[in-house]
Amino acid sequence: MSAIELAGLSIEGPRGPLVHGIDLSVEAGEAIGIVGESGSGKSLTLRSIIGLLPRGVRVSAGQVTTSGRLGMIFQDPLSALDPLTTVGKHVIEICRHVRGMSRAAARARAVELFTEVGLPDPEAKLRSYPHQLSGGQRQRVVLAVALAAEPEILLCDEPTTALDVTVQAQVLALIETLRRERGLTVVFVSHDLAVISQVCSTVAVMQAGRIVERGPTAEVVTEPRHPYTRSLIDAVLEVPRPDAPASDAAADLNAPRTEGDVR
């Protein structure tokens, strides 16, 4: 049974149509990527699933059907968190008000969720404010907030675009683990086909408000049928793989380092 069903979905903005009658069905437990450039309608399509379209933009035709609770994570974790509220309280509030837990149970659940998303020292982190965390840690908090509502479907809007590459790799691996262990259905929107190919077994390619190709990621990447898909693949620059991997690379990543942007 489908977790998400888009049937003839059209989206319209103040200046006219933006998405032109797309059909897409996503199976429960599947990870699907929607790839496209700015203006392709990929983010609007994702937002229409959870009813978060920007002001002045509306579904003009078609239907969105979902079965299962929805959670969403965004590109910029800082703007998704209240700067005056501790990150622990973000999670605790949802556990209490959405899941109806007692204060103590909600707090314990928050520690569990922080542990699950790989935040170091989860007990102490409950009292941190968003600005005290690094970008990667903030995105983990946003994931914990989304998971607090026990979603069955996780919508991801370019969640790693603002992160460093090593942190990006960790967050992508985390999303994959959560999908496998919780049986989450994942919809992952990105302009970067390489990132999507790391997480999603299926990919839909959007161009100018239409899905031009859809299929298993491995097939689409190796044998694209649509010229636009071909051009997206050609645009991905390859990073060579070194011949001799250094052995202690993984250990070194966990070494202390200066966090935060000094730009």
Next chain:
Amino acid sequence: MSTASQSRTSIPRLEVRGLQVSYGATRVVHGVSFAVQAGSVVGVVGESGSGKTTIARVIAGELEPSAGAVLLDGHALGPRTRELRRAIQVVYQDPFSSLNPRMTVVQVLAELLRVHKIVPRAQIRGRCAELMDLVRLPASVLDAYPRQLSGGQRQRVAIARALALGPRILVADEPTSALDVSVQRTVLDLLADLQRTLGLTIVLISHDLAVIHRLCDRVVVMRAGEIVEDSGAQEFFAAPRSPYSQALLDAAPRLAGRPADL
């Protein structure tokens, strides 16, 4: 990719020597040294907080180091004269915020050409058209305001503006990070072509190893304000010496399913 002139024993075009930089009491760059030979492209790669953008700002003269020096053709740089500002040009990540929204492209370029007396007044319009040609934009772009251009077009205008002054060195700070992947490719191809045809010397700051691989002869890897590796690009991508470089290479997103040797 151009052939680096590393075998030459001549004075490097640019040298960064023992650079230390602090923001208030916090030191963010701890004694960094590297050299850039004329006609080569050196990539400075690192994650946020590594100090790579700080170094770009020092080279550009926007920030004073607390110790160390930047040398251009062997001469230590002091306060920036008009000639020095002309010699070192910067292309920034976000072309929208680096272009004056109230000026058309031709106004921006003409002002620069006039102030720096690059060409006689009568030839300014013609030179502007040549610059559009150089960055492969139609001449019609000259009369556009930045908001009327796409991100890729704006970045081409920023490159044209930098090249208008015939710089001795071009500093490109994450020049394609704000662009879609497909547009990134075309801007990088343009930079590579310009580098080859004009013999440009470029310091490329980026977090993206794919970008570094496309353009650079040499790779300087920074972490927490220090250089952890300084290698030729071929050696770096074939067998990085530092475990941190290896970790960066491992984490780089690659198109799964595509043959690795493309």
